[in-house]
Amino acid sequence: MKVVALVSGGKDSCYAMMRCIDYGHEIVALANLMPLDDSVDELDSYMYQTVGHQIVVGYAECMGLPLFRRRIRGSTRHQHLNYKMTSGDEVEDMFVLLNEVKKQIPSITAVSSGAIASDYQRLRVESVCSRLGLVSLAYLWKQDQTLLLEEMIERGIIAITIKVAAMGLNPAKHLGRELADLIPYLLQIKELCGINVCGEGGEYETLTLDCPLFKNARIFLDKFEVILHSPDNIAPVGFLHPLAFHLQHKMEPLSSGSCDIGSGKVGYVCEVQGDSTPDHMVQSLSACSQLGNCTTKNLNLCISRGSRDKFSIGCWIQNVSKTLDGLQEDLISVLGKIELKLNEDGFDWLNVIYIHLYISNMKDFTLANEVYVKFITEKKCFLGVPSRSTIELPLVQVGLGNAFVEVLVANDHSKRVLHVQSISCWAPSCIGPYSQATLHGEVLHMAGQLGLDPPTMTLCSGGPAIEIEQALLNSEAIANCFNSSLVSCAILLTVYCAASLTFCERTEIQHKMESFFDDDSDSIDVKRVASPIFLYILAPALPKGALVEVKPVLYIPENGDYGIGNNLLGSDSKEMVWDFQTYTISGKICAALVSITKDVAAKICPNTEPELISGDHIRVIAKFCVFLVNKVLLDNYLFWGDLMHLKFYYTAYLSMTAETLNLIFYEVFAAFAEDSKSFEMGKEPIFSLIPVLSSGRSASMEDIITCELFASKL
Incomplete structure (x- = not known):
C-alpha cells in the first residue's frame, strides 16, 4: 500500500515508517500537526507531540518526500475513550490534514502512526481513517517496549531527548542526550520506578535527527535553550526549545518515494489550511426503510x-x-x-x-x-x-x-469492547463494524479467529496445523488485553473446519488444540479451573479461504476468584447411554455439549440406520436431548431461565427439511414445558436448529445432532 506517515519528530513515528517498509508498503508522503503559534513549543494535547515542531520541516528534504503540515486549531473537547466526531476538537485537524493529503495524492490508501500503548490515540487515528476510507497501520502497537527501544537503536535511529517529565529524569542532566546513551539508565529507572522505557506514559519525548529513511540528509541541532516547565523536586518537567539547526547532506537529493501531487518537488512542504468543521457523512438508510x-x-x-x-x-x-x-x-x-x-x-x-x-x-x-x-x-x-x-x-x-x-x-450497557482496526504485529485487525472481543458479566466472547499473520493480514502458509496454531496465538494476544489467558480461562472453543480438509488433517487440528492447552498449563500464573470444551463443526467454507477458525469463550472473574470449576463426562454404560461434557464454575456458569452419536442413536432408537432416521426417530432423539439439557441444568443448580442460548447442530444429510425438524423440536419442547412447568413455551421456540455438514466433540465429527447450551447466573 502507498502510505502517508503521521510524523511528530519523535522516534516512534520514524520507526513505524521503517516497519511499514519492512512489510512491503511504500511511504509516499509525511503529515504533521503543529501549534497555531510558532513560538509555542508544547500544547496541552492528549494527541500530538509538538515539542520540536520547528525541526520537522527538515524531514521533507531528509527523506525526499512531500510534507503536509497543519496548524492545530482545535482543542481536546471529546475526552471519552471512544471518539465521536466533534466540532472544534483537535482530532478534526488531523481529519482536515489527511483529507487534503488524500486529495492531492489519490493513490494513498493507508496511514502510519507510532502508537504503542495508547488506546486514546489509536482509536482517534482509526476514527479518522475510517471516515476517509484509509487503513490504519500501527506496527508498534502492543510491542514489548524494552525490545522495541533496543530495536530502534540497533536499526540506526539517532534520537535525542527533547522533553523529560518523570521521576528519575532530570532536565539539566538528561535533555539533549542521545537515546542510545540513555538506554541503560532508562532500564534502571524502569525497575526502580516502573516507567515506560519508550516514554509511552509521557515520561519523555524525543527528536529524531537521523535514521535509515533519511536518504538525503541528517539533522544537526546547532542551538537550543532549556525551558524548565515545572521545577518539581520529584519529577521536574523540562524541554528543549530549538533555536537553530542545519541539514548535512549525504548525497545528491533523491526521492525515496513516488507521488503524484503535481509540483513534483523533492522535499515539497505544503501547509494545509481550511476549516476543521467535521465533514457531514452520508448516513446509511435506517434499517426499517430497507x-x-x-x-x-x-x-x-x-x-x-x-x-x-x-x-x-x-x-x-x-x-x-x-x-x-x-x-x-x-x-x-x-x-x-x-x-x-x-x-x-x-x-x-x-x-x-x-x-x-x-x-x-x-x-x-x-x-x-x-x-x-x-x-x-x-x-x-x-x-x-x-x-x-x-x-x-x-x-x-x-x-x-x-x-x-x-x-x-x-x-x-456494561460491556467492555476491544476493537482494534489498525494493522499491527499484535493480532489481526478488525477493519469494519465488528470487534475482536466483548467482555460482559465476567464472560469474554471472542470473535472467530483465523490463522492470519497480523502484520500482513494474510493466512499463514503450511496447512491447517499452522493455521490453527496462529489462530490460537491470536486468541491468546486478545485474551492478554483483558489481563487473562486463553489457556487458563477458556470455557468453550468452537473449531470450524473447512469441508476440504481430510480426516487426517482434522485429527491433526485436534491434536494441536489439545497440546496447546496441555503444554502451556504449567507455565501460566493463573491455575486453570477446568479443561475447556471443544466443539468441532464441519462447514462448507470459511472467510478468506481459511481451513480452520476458532471461536473462544472465556471466564474472567472481576475479583480474580475463579471459584470451583469442574468437568463432567458422560458414559456409555448400561445405566447411562448419553455422551456429554459440561464445564461449570461455582454454580454461576455452565457450558455443556450433548452428543447424539450413531451409537447413542442406536441405543435410543433400536434397529435404525442413521441414514434412515425418520420423523418418529427424531422425536425420540429430541425428547432425549431435552431430558439431558434439563438434567445438566438441575445438576448444576441452574434453571431454564438461566439459559443464554440453546443450539442444536444437525447434519444437513438428514432426510428432512429444517421446517420439519423445527416443528418436531417445538412440539417436544412444548410438551415438556406443559408437563414440567420448568418454563413457559411462547409462540417462538427457545432453541436454534443449525444445519452443518457434521459436528461433534472430536475431529471425527460423527454426531447426528450436537446440543450446545450455555447458562449463566452472572
Missing part, C-alpha cells in the same frame, strides 16, 4: 430468554420457495426482523454483545458485509460494535434462505 419484502417472508425467530438481563435471538427464513432471493434480500430481511424485535422490547444494536452470521455461500462474504454495515454501525454502538463470527452453512440445502443470524443481547 426491510423490503421481509414481511412477506416466512421469518422464524428463536428467543432464549428466562429474564430480561441476557438472552439470545436467532432469525432465519423458513419454507423457502424454489425461486430463491439473493443473499442481500435475505440478510436485509433477517437483520431487519431482529432489529424490529429488539426495538419492540426496548433494545437496539447497542445492547448486542455477539453476532453469529451464517451465510449460504462464502463467495458473497463481501456483499454480506455491505448489508451488515447498514444495520450495525459504530454510531449506533457507541460503546463498541459487537464481536462476530462468520461461516458458510448448508442453509439452502435444508430449505432455509441465504442468511441465518444469531445475536446475544444484554439488558445493560
Whole structure:
C-alpha cells in the first residue's frame, strides 16, 4: 500500500515508517500537526507531540518526500475513550490534514502512526481513517517496549531527548542526550520506578535527527535553550526549545518515494489550511426503510430468554420457495426482523454483545458485509460494535434462505469492547463494524479467529496445523488485553473446519488444540479451573479461504476468584447411554455439549440406520436431548431461565427439511414445558436448529445432532 506517515519528530513515528517498509508498503508522503503559534513549543494535547515542531520541516528534504503540515486549531473537547466526531476538537485537524493529503495524492490508501500503548490515540487515528476510507497501520502497537527501544537503536535511529517529565529524569542532566546513551539508565529507572522505557506514559519525548529513511540528509541541532516547565523536586518537567539547526547532506537529493501531487518537488512542504468543521457523512438508510419484502417472508425467530438481563435471538427464513432471493434480500430481511424485535422490547444494536452470521455461500462474504454495515454501525454502538463470527452453512440445502443470524443481547450497557482496526504485529485487525472481543458479566466472547499473520493480514502458509496454531496465538494476544489467558480461562472453543480438509488433517487440528492447552498449563500464573470444551463443526467454507477458525469463550472473574470449576463426562454404560461434557464454575456458569452419536442413536432408537432416521426417530432423539439439557441444568443448580442460548447442530444429510425438524423440536419442547412447568413455551421456540455438514466433540465429527447450551447466573 502507498502510505502517508503521521510524523511528530519523535522516534516512534520514524520507526513505524521503517516497519511499514519492512512489510512491503511504500511511504509516499509525511503529515504533521503543529501549534497555531510558532513560538509555542508544547500544547496541552492528549494527541500530538509538538515539542520540536520547528525541526520537522527538515524531514521533507531528509527523506525526499512531500510534507503536509497543519496548524492545530482545535482543542481536546471529546475526552471519552471512544471518539465521536466533534466540532472544534483537535482530532478534526488531523481529519482536515489527511483529507487534503488524500486529495492531492489519490493513490494513498493507508496511514502510519507510532502508537504503542495508547488506546486514546489509536482509536482517534482509526476514527479518522475510517471516515476517509484509509487503513490504519500501527506496527508498534502492543510491542514489548524494552525490545522495541533496543530495536530502534540497533536499526540506526539517532534520537535525542527533547522533553523529560518523570521521576528519575532530570532536565539539566538528561535533555539533549542521545537515546542510545540513555538506554541503560532508562532500564534502571524502569525497575526502580516502573516507567515506560519508550516514554509511552509521557515520561519523555524525543527528536529524531537521523535514521535509515533519511536518504538525503541528517539533522544537526546547532542551538537550543532549556525551558524548565515545572521545577518539581520529584519529577521536574523540562524541554528543549530549538533555536537553530542545519541539514548535512549525504548525497545528491533523491526521492525515496513516488507521488503524484503535481509540483513534483523533492522535499515539497505544503501547509494545509481550511476549516476543521467535521465533514457531514452520508448516513446509511435506517434499517426499517430497507426491510423490503421481509414481511412477506416466512421469518422464524428463536428467543432464549428466562429474564430480561441476557438472552439470545436467532432469525432465519423458513419454507423457502424454489425461486430463491439473493443473499442481500435475505440478510436485509433477517437483520431487519431482529432489529424490529429488539426495538419492540426496548433494545437496539447497542445492547448486542455477539453476532453469529451464517451465510449460504462464502463467495458473497463481501456483499454480506455491505448489508451488515447498514444495520450495525459504530454510531449506533457507541460503546463498541459487537464481536462476530462468520461461516458458510448448508442453509439452502435444508430449505432455509441465504442468511441465518444469531445475536446475544444484554439488558445493560456494561460491556467492555476491544476493537482494534489498525494493522499491527499484535493480532489481526478488525477493519469494519465488528470487534475482536466483548467482555460482559465476567464472560469474554471472542470473535472467530483465523490463522492470519497480523502484520500482513494474510493466512499463514503450511496447512491447517499452522493455521490453527496462529489462530490460537491470536486468541491468546486478545485474551492478554483483558489481563487473562486463553489457556487458563477458556470455557468453550468452537473449531470450524473447512469441508476440504481430510480426516487426517482434522485429527491433526485436534491434536494441536489439545497440546496447546496441555503444554502451556504449567507455565501460566493463573491455575486453570477446568479443561475447556471443544466443539468441532464441519462447514462448507470459511472467510478468506481459511481451513480452520476458532471461536473462544472465556471466564474472567472481576475479583480474580475463579471459584470451583469442574468437568463432567458422560458414559456409555448400561445405566447411562448419553455422551456429554459440561464445564461449570461455582454454580454461576455452565457450558455443556450433548452428543447424539450413531451409537447413542442406536441405543435410543433400536434397529435404525442413521441414514434412515425418520420423523418418529427424531422425536425420540429430541425428547432425549431435552431430558439431558434439563438434567445438566438441575445438576448444576441452574434453571431454564438461566439459559443464554440453546443450539442444536444437525447434519444437513438428514432426510428432512429444517421446517420439519423445527416443528418436531417445538412440539417436544412444548410438551415438556406443559408437563414440567420448568418454563413457559411462547409462540417462538427457545432453541436454534443449525444445519452443518457434521459436528461433534472430536475431529471425527460423527454426531447426528450436537446440543450446545450455555447458562449463566452472572
